[in-house]
Amino acid sequence: MSRSGSRGPRLTLRARLTVVHAALFVVAGAVVLALTWALVRQRLVGEASLVSASFCCTAPDESPVAPGQEITYEVLVGLVGAARGEALTAVLTQGALALVTVGALAAWAGWLLAGRMLRPLSTITATAHRIAESPDAARRMHERIGMDGPRDEVTELADTFDGMLGRLDDAFDAQRRFVANASHELRTPLTLHRALVEVAVERPGASDDVRRLGESLLDVTARQERLLDGLLLLARSERGLADRRFVDLADVVEHVLDPPPGAPAPDLGVRVEASCDEAPTSGDPLLLEQLVRNLVENAVRHNLPHGWVRVTTRSDAAGDAVLEVANSGPPVAPDDLAGLFEPFRRLGGERTGAGAGSGLGLSIVRAVVAAHGGDVTLAARTQGGLVVTVRLPGEAYEVVPADAG
Numbered sequence: 001m002s003r004s005g006s007r008g009p010r011l012t013l014r015a016r017l018t019v020v021h022a023a024l025f026v027v028a029g030a031v032v033l034a035l036t037w038a039l040v041r042q043r044l045v046g047e048a049s050l051v052s053a054s055f056c057c058t059a060p061d062e063s064p065v066a067p068g069q070e071i072t073y074e075v076l077v078g079l080v081g082a083a084r085g086e087a088l089t090a091v092l093t094q095g096a097l098a099l100v101t102v103g104a105l106a107a108w109a110g111w112l113l114a115g116r117m118l119r120p121l122s123t124i125t126a127t128a129h130r131i132a133e134s135p136d137a138a139r140r141m142h143e144r145i146g147m148d149g150p151r152d153e154v155t156e157l158a159d160t161f162d163g164m165l166g167r168l169d170d171a172f173d174a175q176r177r178f179v180a181n182a183s184h185e186l187r188t189p190l191t192l193h194r195a196l197v198e199v200a201v202e203r204p205g206a207s208d209d210v211r212r213l214g215e216s217l218l219d220v221t222a223r224q225e226r227l228l229d230g231l232l233l234l235a236r237s238e239r240g241l242a243d244r245r246f247v248d249l250a251d252v253v254e255h256v257l258d259p260p261p262g263a264p265a266p267d268l269g270v271r272v273e274a275s276c277d278e279a280p281t282s283g284d285p286l287l288l289e290q291l292v293r294n295l296v297e298n299a300v301r302h303n304l305p306h307g308w309v310r311v312t313t314r315s316d317a318a319g320d321a322v323l324e325v326a327n328s329g330p331p332v333a334p335d336d337l338a339g340l341f342e343p344f345r346r347l348g349g350e351r352t353g354a355g356a357g358s359g360l361g362l363s364i365v366r367a368v369v370a371a372h373g374g375d376v377t378l379a380a381r382t383q384g385g386l387v388v389t390v391r392l393p394g395e396a397y398e399v400v401p402a403d404a405g
Helices: 013-057 073-132 153-202 207-239 249-256 285-301 363-370
Strands: 245-247 270-276 280-283 306-314 322-329 375-380 386-392
Touching: 013 073, 013 306, 073 153, 073 249, 153 207, 207 270, 245 285, 245 375, 249 270, 249 280, 249 306, 249 322, 280 285, 285 306, 285 322, 285 386
Parallel strands: 270 306
Antiparallel strands: 245 280, 306 322, 322 386, 375 386
16 A cells, blocks of 8 residues: 555655745746836836927927928827837846746756755655665664764754664664563473473373373463464564565465375364465565465364365466465454454454464464565455465566586
8 A cells, every 4th residue: 555645646845846946036037027117117208208398398490300301299209109118028028038048047956956955855765765675674773874964954854863763773672682582481481381291191190180180281381382482473573584585385385285285184174275376476484384374274273164275376467476265164244354463363353262273373474474575365255264365576486597517
């Protein structure tokens, strides 16, 4: 979705500054031209009056007209009026031409000046885009603008941006350290708890009650371990990708669906079918494998007894890699689809439950897809069940030339 929303295209800030600069210059020039025309007109009217008065008061023998040439007052007024009109027209036409020429030069100068003044903003924008569009944006927060020059509003903006990047960098570092420490601190007691329960259950002479209690505790521990793994994977996905590798989603699906497709899934007897065409992309193979595994396990878990799950991969007309997982299952209201991506959200609006799932499956899927620059959509089938469609940016196969030797 475009960040600009429904707003149409707009002129750049540089273009708008240029237009404003040129418009102000043209308006000021037009005002000066109008004042000049009014002053010239007033001056010419005064000169015409003086000429007329002088003609009226001049004696016949003192007339400036050559002997034998007769001129009347009306003819003189007409000649003066024509000369005045030509002079005013010349002022307007030549002044307007000069105004257009100088206005074009002012617009060109304003464009250059606006570009020079906005160059620091372009640097800030380029840095922000480079960090935001990087696959590992969280690891590029160490970049700084480091703008030199006089202390003005733009320099203060650049320094503020650098300070914000520094705080974000510290926050991401703290998050990474927390995830690493939590992974160690939380796994250790769970592993110890599992070992103690297994020892107690397998101890010779353990009663049936102790064994049943031990099995229940092991189930709870296994669920807590799955929940911890899901939380850590979700945190890792939201941090972005450190590196990318070529991956074919068809190979990932075939690896996840082992035993082969068509074999009944345990417990519910759900049949899993696959139709895998080439769907090349690039990313983290482990995260993409977890994405496929979560979708398949989700489709099997939220299904009907003896239902089905259909997994397909392909490349669409735009070259994107498409993964689609559809299943039979209970009907899902369209209003409930958006909430399924929220952590710990299950069908029916429950945020907690005693089921085998941790409620993080689709949240992890969405985080992994976002880290790979793709999108994921949910659609409810009219017969019941869901269709989950994942689209990831496509990647061309690398052709390795044969060894000539």
